[in-house]
Amino acid sequence: MDNKAQLQTLEGLGAALLITMTVVIITQSATVMTPQQEMMLDVQLEQMAYDALTLLDVAPSYAIGPNLTECVSAWDMNDATMGNSTLPLLDNALSLLLPGFLYNVDISYVQNGTLITKNTILHGYPTEDASVARRTVMLTNSTVASVKGKWSLASDELQMVEVKLTLWQV
Numbered sequence: 001m002d003n004k005a006q007l008q009t010l011e012g013l014g015a016a017l018l019i020t021m022t023v024v025i026i027t028q029s030a031t032v033m034t035p036q037q038e039m040m041l042d043v044q045l046e047q048m049a050y051d052a053l054t055l056l057d058v059a060p061s062y063a064i065g066p067n068l069t070e071c072v073s074a075w076d077m078n079d080a081t082m083g084n085s086t087l088p089l090l091d092n093a094l095s096l097l098l099p100g101f102l103y104n105v106d107i108s109y110v111q112n113g114t115l116i117t118k119n120t121i122l123h124g125y126p127t128e129d130a131s132v133a134r135r136t137v138m139l140t141n142s143t144v145a146s147v148k149g150k151w152s153l154a155s156d157e158l159q160m161v162e163v164k165l166t167l168w169q170v
Helices: 003-029 035-058 068-073 088-097 141-146
Strands: 102-111 114-122 131-140 158-168
Touching: 035 068, 035 088, 035 131, 035 158, 068 088, 068 131, 068 141, 068 158, 088 102, 088 114, 131 141
Parallel strands: none
Antiparallel strands: 102 114, 102 158, 131 158
């Protein structure tokens, strides 16, 4: 019987066990973050923002209260200040749909050939990894009149309004 061969086999098993234990200890004691995982978190955040705006736009009023078009129609045409929303119905709906997240909402529209952008919900300053979602709504005189909004539209006029939701996590 060759004792030298048996000793080399035992040394090989010991080395394999030592390497395996080292790898297990290192992987369990440290969080490994690859660039793909970071991008995946950004994509998930962006998708949540799009889903929230889409849900608010297409859900019936009896399910969630006023929809996105009704909220924008009822807007008082003022800028928001920190912690004070000028679209309280939309702010309440977004806070229910996006718990644990911070967000800002800007509204853009064209008036007399000029693009106007106003802050309507302002909860802070976004971080560098914030995600942005946009949704366009169409206002008519009848939708604005039904919610007693401040938009001045002629009876046959349509107003396209872009709602931009900036979402980030703290």
